[in-house]
Each structure stands twice: as structure tokens, then as C-alpha cells.
Amino acid sequence: MGDPLAVRTVLVTGATSGIGLAAARALAAQGVNLVVLGRDEARTRAVRAELVEHGANPRVESAVCDLASAAAIEAFTRRFLAEHRELHVLVNNAGVWCSRRELTTEGHERTWATNVLGYHRLTRALEPALRAAREARVVNVASRLARDLDLDDVRFERRPWNGVTAYAQSKQANRMWTRALARRLAGSGVTANVMHPGGVNTGLFAKGGGWKGLVGSLYMKMFGRTPEQGADTIVWLATDPALRGKTGGFYAQRELRRCRFEDEAAEERLWARLEATA
Numbered sequence: 529m530g531d532p533l534a535v536r537t538v539l540v541t542g543a544t545s546g547i548g549l550a551a552a553r554a555l556a557a558q559g560v561n562l563v564v565l566g567r568d569e570a571r572t573r574a575v576r577a578e579l580v581e582h583g584a585n586p587r588v589e590s591a592v593c594d595l596a597s598a599a600a601i602e603a604f605t606r607r608f609l610a611e612h613r614e615l616h617v618l619v620n621n622a623g624v625w626c627s628r629r630e631l632t633t634e635g636h637e638r639t640w641a642t643n644v645l646g647y648h649r650l651t652r653a654l655e656p657a658l659r660a661a662r663e664a665r666v667v668n669v670a671s672r673l674a675r676d677l678d679l680d681d682v683r684f685e686r687r688p689w690n691g692v693t694a695y696a697q698s699k700q701a702n703r704m705w706t707r708a709l710a711r712r713l714a715g716s717g718v719t720a721n722v723m724h725p726g727g728v729n730t731g732l733f734a735k736g737g738g739w740k741g742l743v744g745s746l747y748m749k750m751f752g753r754t755p756e757q758g759a760d761t762i763v764w765l766a767t768d769p770a771l772r773g774k775t776g777g778f779y780a781q782r783e784l785r786r787c788r789f790e791d792e793a794a795e796e797r798l799w800a801r802l803e804a805t806a
Contacts, residue, residue: 537561537615537661538766539608541595541650542622544571547669547725550759551619551766556585558767563589563608565622595622595646596632598806605653614664615657617766620647621669623698629689636805637683639691643698644682648705648802658718663772666709666720667765670702672780674789677701679801701798703778704789708799710776719775721765722787725758726780 538555542548543564556562556579564579566572572590579588593604608615623643630638636645651658651666658664676693677700684694706722713720764782765771778787 538617550755596641614661639694671699674700
């Protein structure tokens, strides 16, 4: 990414709290043209005001979008593409950990709709702007808590649902989907990488409810990393010149790690499912 940071447009989803907010603050401090995206208009406006007034970066915009909704993504991306010809960095960070099984109006399990379909739909819709930038980066936030993906039952219609399994399934999918995306972007100048932020004290566990959520929340308050520490690898992947051309990797603490889910056939099956439901 040879252009000066100030001419780059960066979009961070889930930017109103936790890791996303920490990443937005760090990127705004580097002078980028930043778009902070969240579900709540008042909170996104408050973040923008903070970054403009206290971060001394006037080039910050706020936008609202519920990433569990195809219609909301379509409306947001239509506006974004009308205003921004190029997108240099897309940080897919927004995510949920639900306390009960809930279906969206489209019939998708909400964790899957937000954490997986949301990544896919948003990235695919913004792909023209990423490709127009000629040298762009997609940074996806996943987790080491990743397992139990069942592509024949992502809605938990046959399996017992619980928040841990739904979240872990979505994070396995994030890691696999990133590799499938990287293959499709090969040769375009757009890279796609995925990262694990570590155990971060963000309040995500508490939102899951139940005794597991309580225990997880207490543990993170005592031993968890700060949101700034969790966001460090995001910002590094988004901006470090040494990573030019690096794609399809799984990173933690600025190190390339082996991903146990590497399986091209399974990744392609996941991609096909997402395309069919997007």
C-alpha cells in the first residue's frame, strides 16, 4: 500500500465498542478517510464525534447498517459506492454472541446471519470499490474459539442450539471463508486475511447470557486483553507495508499461524452455500 495513509478509505464494521472501536481509534490516528459502521445511529455518531474532536481527524464518517439484514446491507453499500469509488481497507469485525436462538426476518439464525452472511454479503457488495483501489486489504476478525461447523444445519434445526456452539461455528466459517475469498481475489491486488484477537475483555461473553457467559465474562475481566491489544493485529494487517501481497493467512499477535480448518473442498462448499443464500 504505497499511497499515503491520508488518501486511503477504510471501513470498520462493529466500530462502536470493543475491538472495533479500538481499531477505529488507531486507524483514525493515522489520518485515513475512515467510515465507522454500527447498528445504532446515536452510537456511531458519538464515535465519529469523538474521533473528529479528540482524534483530530476530520475525515471520519459514520454509517448505520444491521449486518444481519440483506436489505440493510444493500441500502448501505449502494450509498457507499455512490460516494466512494475506492475502498482500500475493509475490516469485517462486527459480530454477535446470542443468548437465545433467534431467526432473522429472512429465516437465518442470527449469529450466522451477522457473523458469516454479513461478512460475505458486505464484502461481495463492496468488491468493486476494493478492486478499483488496485491495492486493498480485507481483514476479517475470527477467533480460536472455532469448531462445530455443520453446513447441513447452520440454522440449528436438527442440532441443539446454544450460544457457544453458534458462535464457534460462525468463527470457523470466518476462517474458511477468508481462504475462499483470497482465492477469488488472487491477481486483483486485493488481499484477504483473518485474525484471532485473543481473549479480550469486551463484554461479548456477558451478552451470551447463562452461567457460561457469566464465567467467561468474569474471566475476561480478570485476565483478558484490552480492546487495544486485541485490535493491534487488525491495524497491523490493515496498514503494514511488509504485508503487501500476503493473502489467505490466519494471524494472531502479528504472527502467521496454522489454521486447522484448511480444506479447499470444504471452503468451496461453504462459499457455494453463502452465494446461494446471499
